[in-house]
Each structure stands twice: as C-alpha cells, then as structure tokens.
Amino acid sequence: MALSGVEIFKHLPKTNCKECGHPTCLAFAMKLAAKQANLDSCPYVSKEGKEFLSSASAPPIRPICIGHGDGSVKLGEETVLFRHEKKFVNPCALALSIDDSLPDTEILKRIDGVKTSEIERVGQKLRVEMISVGHTSSDPSRFSAVVKLIRENAPKIPLILNSKDPAAIESALPHCKGARPVIYAATKDNTEAMVKLAKENSAILGVYAEGLDALSSLTEKIKGMGLDDLVIDPGASTPRRMIEDYTMIRRSAIKKGFKPLGYPIITFTSSKDVFAESMKASIGIAKYASIIVLDSIERWKMLPLITLRQNIYTDPQVPMQVAQKIYKIGDANEKSPLLLTTNFSLTYFIVQGEVENSKVPCWLAIMDVEGLSVLTAWAAGKFTAPKIASFILESGIGDKVARKELIIPGYVSILSGALEEKLNSDWKVVVGPREANALPAFLKNRAA
Amino acid sequence: MPFVVPKENYTGRIYTVEIGTGEKAVKVGGANTLPYLGFEGEIPNPPAIAIEIQDIPAKDWPETLKKPFDGVTDDPAAWARFCEKELGVGIIALRLISTHPDYGDRKPEEAAKTVEAVLGAVSVPLIILGSEHVEKDTQVLKVVSEAAKGRNCIIGKAQEENYKTIAASAMANNHKIIAMSQLDVNLAKQMNILLMQMGFDKERILTDPMSSALGYGLEYTYSVMERIRLAAIVQNDPAMQPPLVSDIGRNVWKAKETIASESDIPEWGSVEERGITFEAVTAISMIMAGSDLLIMRHPKAIEIVKKTINELMER
Incomplete structure (x- = not known):
C-alpha cells in the first residue's frame, strides 16, 4: 500500500539538513511518495525508519x-x-x-x-x-x-x-x-x-x-x-x-x-x-x-x-497486433482477390474468419497501423493513400496476382481516388463492404 | 498481524429473470456479489446454459460438432426434442439463420412455423434468435414473438438500429429481450436505457455485450463484462443490472482452433477434444467475468462446464 508524503515524513529525521538535495525533510518525503526520490539519499534515517519505509514501499505482491x-x-x-x-x-x-x-x-x-x-x-x-x-x-x-x-x-x-x-x-x-x-x-x-x-x-x-x-x-x-x-x-x-x-x-x-x-x-x-x-x-x-x-x-x-x-495477460492499453504482410487464405492463386485491412488483431481475426467462411481463396494484405482498427487508423493519419500505396507496392503482391485490383474496407471508400493515383496506373481500387460480415456475400458475388 | 477477511459491502443486485413456464422454467441472475465471492453475498442461481440449434440442417458445422447431432438436424423440432430428452439440456436457443438475406431469406411466417413446431416439441424454455440482419430481424422477430406468445421466451437480439419494433412485440407478447451492443460498457448501458425509456421493464432485459471466442477478442468481452458487473454490484447502477448473456458457440466453432485437423496442424493435437475444450474454456472464462446465461453448441462442452458450475455453487 502506498504511503502518503506526510506518513513518510513521520519516519524521517526531521532535521532539514538538505543533504538529500531537498530543502526540507517534508519536501523529500513528498518526492518519495511520488517515487521521484530514493530513500538512500538520506544519510540520517534511522534503521527502524528505513525498514518501515522500505517494506511499505515494496510491491504488494513480492516479485x-x-x-x-x-x-x-x-x-x-x-x-x-x-x-x-x-x-x-x-x-x-x-x-x-x-x-x-x-x-x-x-x-x-x-x-x-x-x-x-x-x-x-x-x-x-x-x-x-x-x-x-x-x-x-x-x-x-x-x-x-x-x-x-x-x-x-x-x-x-x-x-x-x-x-x-x-x-x-x-x-x-x-x-x-x-x-x-x-x-x-x-x-x-x-x-x-x-x-x-x-x-x-x-x-x-x-x-x-x-x-x-x-x-x-x-x-x-x-x-x-x-x-x-x-x-x-x-x-x-x-x-x-x-x-x-x-x-x-x-x-x-x-x-x-x-x-x-x-x-x-x-x-x-x-x-x-x-x-x-x-x-x-x-x-x-x-x-x-x-x-x-x-x-x-x-x-x-x-x-x-x-x-x-x-x-x-494482454495489456488492455496496447492493442494486440498481427505482423504486417500479405496473408494467403485458402489456396489463393494469381486469380484470387486481394483485400486490404489493418493489423489490429480483432480486425484481422474477424476479416480472416469471414474470408475463410466465404470459402473463396484470397490474399489478405494486413498493414501495420500500430494495431488500430480501420476507422481509427484512418482518423489518426496512419491509414492514408500514400502509406497504403507504398505498402502494397513494396510487398511485391503485384507480381503474384493477374488482376491488379485492391479491395479496400468500405469505411475508407473516400481513399479510393487518391489511392488509385498513388498506386501505379495498372492498379484498380475497389470499395469493399463496411462490415466484415458482409464479406462472404461480397466475395461470392465477385466470384460468380 | 492476524488475517482479516477483506470483505466489501455492495449495494447492487442483478435482476432475477425467469424464462419459460411451468416446472421447466429457469431463473437467471439474482446475485448481489461479484462472481462466486460467496463470502460477501448471495448467488441464488447458477449460470444457465442453453444449447444452440438452428432452422436449417447443420451442414456447415465442423465434423466434431455435427457428430453428436447426427440424423436430427434436418428437422428443428426433432433437434430440439433430442436436446431436451436425450441430452437433458435445460434451455434451447433456436437461431433463425435462414431468414438472413444471404442464407435463404426465409419469410417471417415460415420462421414462425418453425418456432411453433419447436415450441410444440419441447417444454424447456426457448431463446429465439434472429439472424442479426438489422432490417430483417425487425420483421422476423415481430412475427415469431407473436407465435411464441404465452411461453415466456427470450427474444433477441435487439440492437440500437432496430430495437423499437423488436422490443414492442416482445413486450406485447410477454417475452424477455436480449439487448446487444458492440463491446463497450457505455453502449451496453445506453442500449438498456433506450429499452427502459420506451417502457420495457428493466427486469425483463438481458445484456449481450457481444461475445467472442477464446483467442479472438475474448479479453475485450471479458473486461467489458467485468466492468458492467462492477457497475451493477459496486456502483449499484440500475441500468447495468440485467443478467449477462454470452452467445459463444457460434464464435468458438468458427475459429481455426476448433476446425483444423490434427494432420494439418500436429502441434495442436486431437481436433475433437481440442474443439470441445476450446468451447468449455471460453465458457468458464465468461462465467468468471459474470455471465449468467451462455449459449453453447457442443453437448460435451456443456456437460464439462455444468460440472464445474455445480462445484462453483457448492460452498
């Protein structure tokens, strides 16, 4: 349990000797409470005081x-x-x-x-x-x-x-x-x-x-x-x-x-x-x-x-991410469609699951946007036309597909024009569905 | 320093929701403590488990899951009867998947016939689920809700975009309702409030904060549920006190971990035990996070979880 500055102060020498580098013992105590100072800086703290304070500042569950x-x-x-x-x-x-x-x-x-x-x-x-x-x-x-x-x-x-x-x-x-x-x-x-x-x-x-x-x-x-x-x-x-x-x-x-x-x-x-x-x-x-x-x-x-x-044990503040690459789903070949989304693990799992559901083999381009979902990544400027274009071009997927067509998430349809410009002229951008659950129908329709 | 039981005092309590009629009726919810902390409150009802069936044959289901239902999935009524009589399951969840425009687009009246047939075949409570197609569900759930009048079913799922019609018909026909939102504490609360504002009795709502399978976002569902439960019990927030529903079976049995054969991925071991354990582990985690009602698929997974629930209810 963390101690307050005043509680810590009670166990200090209260001489205001300044040798710790702080003007008073109370100021030093406040710094200790904020974990911005170390008790070792005080040369005069009693043995009992030191024992009490170090045990009080130890983590509640011992490493x-x-x-x-x-x-x-x-x-x-x-x-x-x-x-x-x-x-x-x-x-x-x-x-x-x-x-x-x-x-x-x-x-x-x-x-x-x-x-x-x-x-x-x-x-x-x-x-x-x-x-x-x-x-x-x-x-x-x-x-x-x-x-x-x-x-x-x-x-x-x-x-x-x-x-x-x-x-x-x-x-x-x-x-x-x-x-x-x-x-x-x-x-x-x-x-x-x-x-x-x-x-x-x-x-x-x-x-x-x-x-x-x-x-x-x-x-x-x-x-x-x-x-x-x-x-x-x-x-x-x-x-x-x-x-x-x-x-x-x-x-x-x-x-x-x-x-x-x-x-x-x-x-x-x-x-x-x-x-x-x-x-x-x-x-x-x-x-x-x-x-x-x-x-x-x-x-x-x-x-x-x-x-x-x-x-x-996943950090709730840091989204789980999957690696940036072009994932092959099913027996994808040069005729298979190429889909794009972000590397937030949930986004990836849901999209991948729905593509597998559709039974249509696909290439799934997963772009590293630090684990954000599509809309968030777009809003944060991490999922933009120039960035997407350089990812797709550098990935070399262009050599693996006959039809250079990139299906982008419906939520970023706004990017399609700019993206087509940034990609080489032989690429075409297609706007896909907004939600992943519409992918099976979308892919089946295209295949038909 | 002697040990003192670190008991906390709570003011909130989960509503008790009863479903079904007669001897087979089931009560869920009712706890006034965090999950299974019996030293500081009561847990009057164990988490209930419903088994999921659907209105079309289980052709697309993985082999592990098809096996226990061999020969009964062609007819939803026979399937439901099998679950009640042979498997001894206490609640049936019927998913009207074929009403979805992409999976058959069956008409509301056809769905109502299926519901009537299933209700005629079983005496245990029924959960009636649409296809989660926002527009289609408004039409379908309205009609099936009438067809199920008098049986005190759970109708679901009402979402922000379609709750009005669904809630109105559930209310008119005396059913309970599942309020679904997308993995967010505030959205879950808002959905409950929207229903309450249109006069839906708050003690007839069940909250589905959107389930996920183990490994596929379970940590999000888990924490959203823990936070909802803390708001209900510790902060005594009446809009957070409906029981929690976990609709896990369909997510679990879509995951590669439950489908891929051992010859494809040897390091994952036997596919049958793996799939069953994957569903059971998903279920028990949801129970730890506060789930009051689970919708599951594999009979063996249900049996395993039920045994553990029995042990959880013993002091």
Missing part, C-alpha cells in the same frame, strides 16, 4: 524469480484485481507434474512433452515453463534420482520439488545447485527443516497451510526466520474455494497492504478427469494463480489454456 538463465520465470508484482485497470504484470507459469513412481521411460516422455510444448500465437511463443517433481515413491533416493534425470535432460526448465519430507528435498537439492527451484512445501510440521534447506540452497519456498488464517501465520513465522522468497498455497481444491481464497489473497495484499499474503499463489489442478482439470486451470489463470501445476499437458488441452493466459 519472485524461479530458475536461472533464459528458462527462468518471473512471478508476482501484481498491482490490480481487474485487468481493465492495468495490465496483469507477470503471466502465470504452467507446470507439468512428473511423479517419481513413474518408470524412467515415462518420465523421459513427459520431459519431452514439456520441451516441445511451444505454440506460436499472434507473434508470441508460448509454452509450458516448469516441471513439478512429485514424490509418491516414499524413497528419498528415488526422488533424488528422478530430479537428477530431469535436470540432465532439461537443464533450463525450472523445477518444483514437491515433497513435504525434508529428507527427500535434501537428497534432491544437490542436483539443483544455482537453479533456484521451488521447494514445495513448508507446512506447520516441517517449517524449521524446510526453511533451513531453502536458505542454504537459495531456493524459493512454497508454503502450504489449509485456509488463509493458518497460511498467514505460517508465512509470518517464516519471514521472521529470515526467508521472504515464498509462494503460497491455501489448499483451495475446489473451483469455488480457488476463486474465493485467491481473491481474498490478492485483495488483502493489494488493497489492505497485508504482507503475510503478498506472495505469488501456487495451485495444483489435479482432477478426476482431464476436462475438469482444464476448467480448474482456466479458473486459476483468470483468478490470480501464479503457478499452475497440471497432471497432463495434451496438446489439445494446452492450446486453449495457453490462449486464455495470453488473453488475460
């Missing part, structure tokens, strides 16, 4: 980085409850659970599933980021061997060591040197041992307690022991409890500044059937979970989940 190198995953730092207020900061990580009672061949198959999970969508490469190693074998040496096997085969993938037995964790940690895994989990029964292991190995500690009362007491206790890099699990196993508990956690942290719950949430969506797991994972994605551990990652299941994550 946590798991793993190392280019496979590492950043979580937390969220600042809002609803995505229209401000972008959700760090997309939740998806993890596959691999149990140590599985045979090695199956384990290798599952590792491979994670390594090949990448899907490209609207220019982003998206994938399953983590592996959670489960410990049902009750043999710490087996657990350690499986962790070793995974580390050897997937050295970049951050791990969750999922066992409440400190002995198992201890036996596996030597394989995770410098790899910042998550130890899952500390409970009220193993706190001291797990905290010690997490500290000694600079690992992230997962904290599990049933319910938010017990969970907050446990994280406070652990913080008191000097460990603050935590992820938390209140044991919400049903969809309803996930929504309620995770909302309470996010709200407590962001609106009340309640530190004991200001950590990323980890959830296990294990379910009776694979479809039910998709539903729980969706709820986790929409409602504030930061790590979602799945029982299985079939490709058909991950496409919708990864798409949902992309949608939820």
